[in-house]
Amino acid sequence: MRSEMDYSKKKLDEEKVFKDPVHRYIHVRDQMIWDLIGTKEFQRLRRVRQLGTTFLTFHGGEHSRFSHSLGVYEIVRRIVDDVFDGRPEWNKEERLLSLCAALLHDVGHGPFSHSFEKVFDLDHEQFTREIILGDTEIHQVLSRGGSDFPEKVAEVIAKTYHNKLVISLISSQIDADRMDYLQRDAYFTGVSYGHFDMERILRVMRPREDQVVFKYSGMHAVEDYIMSRYQMYWQIYFHPVTRSAEVVLTKILHRAKELYRNGYSFKQDPVHFYSLFQGDITLEDYLKLDESIILYYFQIWQEEEDPILKDLANRFVNRNLFKYIEFDPAKEYKKYSELESLFRKAGINPDYYLVLDSSSDLPYDFYRPGEEEERLPIHLLMRNGELRELSRESDIVDAISGKRRTDHKLYYPADFLKDDRSKPSIKRKIREILDI
Template identity: 50%
Template sequence: MEIPYKLQTLPIEKVFKDPIHNDIQVEHQVILDLINAKEFQRLRRIKQLGTSSFTFHGGEHSRFSHSLGVYEITRRICDIFARNFSIEKDPVHGWNDDERLVALCAALLHDVGHGPYSHTFESIFGTNHEQFTVDIITSPFTEIYQILNKVEDGFPQKVASVITKQYPNKQVVQMISSQIDADRMDYLLRDAYFTGTEYGTFDLTRILRVIRPYNNGICFTTNGMHAVEDYIVSRYQMYMQVYFHPVSRGMEVVLDHLLKYAGKLYQDSPAFFERTSPCLVPFFEKNETLEDYLKLDDNVLTSYFLVWSDHPDETLSDLAQRFLNRKPLKSVKFVAEQDEPLIEEMKQLIEKIGYDAEVYTAINTSFDLPYDFYRPDSVSSRTQIELMEYDGTLIELSQQSSLVRALAGEIHGDERFYFPKEMLTTEDNLFSDIYQQFQRYIRNGKINKHN
């Protein structure tokens, strides 16, 4: 009798060696087939950290390796739950291991819809990686759909509903998407490792030891509170020191303006882009399909930028060269209402030198909420972290931890004004007065300089 596809396991488990988790173990045939699907293999060609690799040279890892890591953490959580907290032991709060496969598939595929340079690309072309993830999982034309649909009819839609947080089992949803989930735990450890930043690390082993299922999601035992605190602080530090690094954002601004300027130039000279950058044309025309989206990755865009760097249009060529050769825009931190008049004066000085301020300056805002408690009236309320007392009662994390309470509900980050690095030189005697005036604004004004 043939074993149903959903129950098929490998004769010998497949092991992927990994610098974060040591061994990533694959036992299910379904998981191995998904890893080998072309839509998943595409993630090898998309960097996890986007432009941050221009600041932290070791940060060259891919969304492929991150996705495997999220799968592995989820697999370990399922093992812990099945071994210690099964539904047979606790019919009310226990884990039903029949949910394992949908959890593992969702964990593996949660980022499959990311595009080249991820969030920068999204902001320019109005795409949404989560929607593309759902589309890739549920489109009958993808290899991923065809694999999932072999499990059972409707299984692709089940996996997609975990991504959209509509899946009825909240334990599965919160494993993949909550304020302390497999996704965040992997990217913090992985990004810290590859960027060489120790403050992004935390005790994953301890967190997995104190994680528990309950009838409405996942929680952590009270005696594991300090490990959870460590995770929250590590996440805060990574955002402040790595993800929001001003140089990475300076490269992001260059990339943003390069693609926007290319889209503008396309309107006047489509033939050049149709010949040299065909995969971007549907996005310039705003009629892209899923098939168009899946043709793009970091390598495709980089090859286009190399061609654009020789374009006769000086601005397109210059922006492409700045990105390829790591020439980020410089920045100063400012307070919006207080410094806006000064920003306008600085833009005018930049225009006098000969730069188009629309192309060569930018306001970049980066803020994050390290931890938040549940706010039912919020537009996108977060699932708060719950601690389980010895008697089984739950208490929200910040009610127990003064450290987390200090971070809870507080938004952290800054606003920066980006401008050409050349404005910090005085070599051009023709414009030396303008350079000096610009620099006086930075030194003596209310703006806080930070390179």
């Protein structure tokens, strides 16, 4: 018991500092945090991009989940050490727990994250929990803080921990996770949308039972944050070229999986994919995957005999992506069916080359009991001590509250539809329907 307590409180002999383009410096004094950063599971995040395929749209967007995770840790460190320290609502005993959860919140992400998860029906949050609780270096480090400490960290990340205030630091409508990735993603993509006054937001944060609240005097900084988030989603995260790259990426993985299940003989065995194709991936297999592995196979698959896999791999590696048009599936479903039929007649497989993709975002919502994706609201602390939900005080936020925006695009390979000797009349008809 004594050694566990000593390790939890143990400080480094000298503070370690990471130079960071967003926060200037990231400070580490706790031995446990330093040891966690050095684990192989955390170091793996250097080889997983934060923004997936966005680097094919914004060439600077090459930053990793490693740097983002350090950034989230630093924001939480500043909150608990500078903002919350000494306030009666904050339990100092949960300081290290909060820092560990912030640092490890993304440790279960795989290569190309969400696109990868959809194809293979994976859940990065489940892998995060397995990494924290399984036979890993991270678990070994956390266990030195107490036999139940890894479970507590996993509960914070899974949003089941009993103290909701701790959870809200890394998972709420205005949390350290979002505050870091908005600024970091804006910096590396070279845009200005994601910038907001984080210093002001931190100054007006206050701990309350079950959540963080914000002084009324800082409402405009919170408004700015929400509008920054709104702009980043539509200008960066849902950029149509990035989505085209994601479409090609997912179709490569779908094709490889289909070929494997049909007994196709690859020129080079995709050994890293076997358990994925079979649907029984282990934690050990999962941790061997990073984006360098995936891109290696994409390079190899450019030489495959299967024309679809070969073409799609070429498209991704050499950035020959699909073109797109605006497309409303509710109004144009007959057009889509007609296009599917024409694609098949033209010898173009619509399962891989005619793709409807939809993006949707809800920038802010107040509490809506019983509805899908319930969200705890942002509360303002009024001068009289009353808590008021943000949209009741802010006209700007009220204008977008509860309003989900959805965008639909239809993706296709424009180069396949050019006039040539193969089915020219059918291709001409397809171009007419697509209006290209």
